[in-house]
Amino acid sequence: MALDQDRAAGSLYRKVAADLREAITSGSFGEAGRLPAEGALAEQYGVSRGTVRQALALLRADGLVTSRRGTRRVVLGSARVQSFSELLSFTHWARSMGEEPGGRLESLVRRPADAAEREQLRLEPGTEVYVTLRLRTLSGTPVMVERTVYPPRVGELVARLPADVVSHTEPLREHGILFSDADHTIDVVAANADDARLLSCRRGSPLLREKRRTTDPTGTPVEWSQDRYLPGTVAFSIHNSLASSALSRHARDED
Amino acid sequence: MALDQDRAAGSLYRKVAADLREAITSGSFGEAGRLPAEGALAEQYGVSRGTVRQALALLRADGLVTSRRGTRRVVLGSARVQSFSELLSFTHWARSMGEEPGGRLESLVRRPADAAEREQLRLEPGTEVYVTLRLRTLSGTPVMVERTVYPPRVGELVARLPADVVSHTEPLREHGILFSDADHTIDVVAANADDARLLSCRRGSPLLREKRRTTDPTGTPVEWSQDRYLPGTVAFSIHNSLASSALSRHARDED
């Protein structure tokens, strides 16, 4: 599945990366084994060394291999859970795990954006936003409460969706709204009354919170969301390295 | 500081990246403005287009810019908190925020590794590990309890360190132990008795947990750590995009 997506991506280096990823996770090079040299791979796949290096950069970013100058690459993790090199929606993620995602719209209101929302969505003062509150389920059991703020252009489309539609991002894509980049912030928060009711937990009990701002390929913000997960249902997994990383840790001074 | 580190890194594309990062965060291209074309930048810096593209790949991974085929790159986030493109130790991270990091060793024991630890550190059955429990402070206030498991080679060095040494990674580096790659998993956990005592919170109160396995450049595991943060003190921040990402979300099935 993920492999097919990689292959379907078209570009050569993604195909090479997909093939190598499969070879690694199937243990072809051993638990902590060495990869063939870049040159050897280049010849094997009939591509240039530069293309192989692009492919290997993907695998390195996923934490599958290390690399240092002077010696062959080493396999780091052959048993990674699932290496989405993708920005995945809740729906897509759930499906790729073999679970059945669900979503029930609890409320949808339209109101003027407050200062924080204008800041996040880069809106003019006075602009109205659409705010949704949804309960998300995994194979029937509630796992997450999702509060999303949409700018007008997107919100108008969301408002027209049926209340029982599972995926919001898919119909949005049909209307030309693409999700390209996202910034995530993860912390802990206490359940409020709504959270407690929807997730069947006590008020004040801890929830894993993910704040997310997503932009389209032009850099325009398309959603700002606060997802609150029931502990024990999900965990977030990140890889980083000296070479390059997408993780940063910061003190909380804003909210 | 971060800039100097980037510049000191030597390679051309890192210098270009550092310069562009500064230009972006100082607002030279406007809030959601366009970057100059790759060719223009190449000429400006006197490097090839490929080098510029390497530099821009770093910025894209940090979530500073987008890119699509056909049009100039767009500035995404000019106001990022701190974009360590680095695998940062607690000590380094704290210092770069202007806070004074502290650490007090609560206990250090040596005992046979259990199954999970052997798995994580890739050790033979019967191997002994060193386990430390440390309270970490930020400018005097406790923020985190750190439980770290070291393999023998590393643990022997850690055991010889004075109890009041703030940074463990720095003296380890002097002895040739390098931290290169890390896998992080973030979730929520309830404080146990030790956590509660050290962090001055109630038993069962929620803590943000980061499980981390770090390897050296050869791919050999050098530590496996469980850090438990007091809520409200830190948050984790991640960027990802369709192009490439280091984030994955998975259901909890192991612990």
Added chain:
DNA sequence: CGCCGGAAGTTGGCTGGCCAACTCGGCCGG
């Protein structure tokens, strides 16, 4: 037996070039 030097192998980095795919704006025709 141990240490050191050198050679071979490998990745990091950089160049220059080429073409395809895509965006965007302007021009022209209806």
Added chain:
DNA sequence: CCGGCCGAGTTGGCCAGCCAACTTCCGGCG
């Protein structure tokens, strides 16, 4: 006035080559 076509500009992708830095191993030498 609107819509579609076209071309310039721009990024994605791929190739071939070159050198530097580094690791590893082996053999010679003390």
